[in-house]
Amino acid sequence: MNTPIIDNFNHIISVIKEVFAFYKLPPKPIQTIVVTKNQPIENIIPLLEDGHRLFGENKVQEAYEKWPQLKERYSDIELHLIGPLQSNKVKKALDLFDAIQVIDRESVIDTLTKHSDLIKPHHQFFIQVNIGNEPQKSGVLVSDFPELLTYAKNHAIKISGLMCIPPQDQDPVNYFMMMQSLCRQNGNLKLSAGMSSDYKQAILCGADYIRIGSAIFL
Ligand SMILES: *Cc1c(COP(=O)(O)O)cnc(C)c1O
16 A cells, blocks of 8 residues: 555655665664654554554644554554653653653653653653753753753663754754764763754764654655
8 A cells, every 4th residue: 555655754764775875874773753743543554554663743632642542453653752741741641652752851750750650661761952052942951961861860760862853944963963972972872863854964963763744744
């Protein structure tokens, strides 16, 4: 079954391969998170039927309207929360999501600790870094990041990666490079960076996870 959605997804995968070949990058797996915010289930099913299992949602509530039924029908789905998380939604998020990419303050870590009985071995946690230090954006400020990482460690929340959304209308490369060095300086954390408009640059800067929405759902 080849729908435009599958074609678009396959196109992204082939572009990733081309980037690796053209720049002679050492091979490594790139995890493509298909971002399904605002997408109805009918648009998600073709991807699941095609075997894709890695998805991202922005809102806990919206995710609950779609993913419990999909997780029942398809095994091994890995769902990442990539939008802002309020402390009062942490418990629900732990129940549905396999990864939370948006930890950006101590209170969220406190709440995770409070519900540590819900944390399963497969759960992954990422710190979101406000890499452009933009006042209106979520993510921990770069200057506050080391302290937050230590705070997570001290509270037995294992951080496996860092996530960022660079400032719009600017060349993202410098921001991606800063994220890459933060990852390397802190024990080779995974990097979640790159969206439809800038995933190629993100891959060149060492992204492990890219998050693609509009380029797939056009
Ligand atoms: C919507 C969204 C994406 C996907 O963006 P596109 O430009 O549609 O590919 C990635 N990351 C986050 C945090 C998002 O909110």
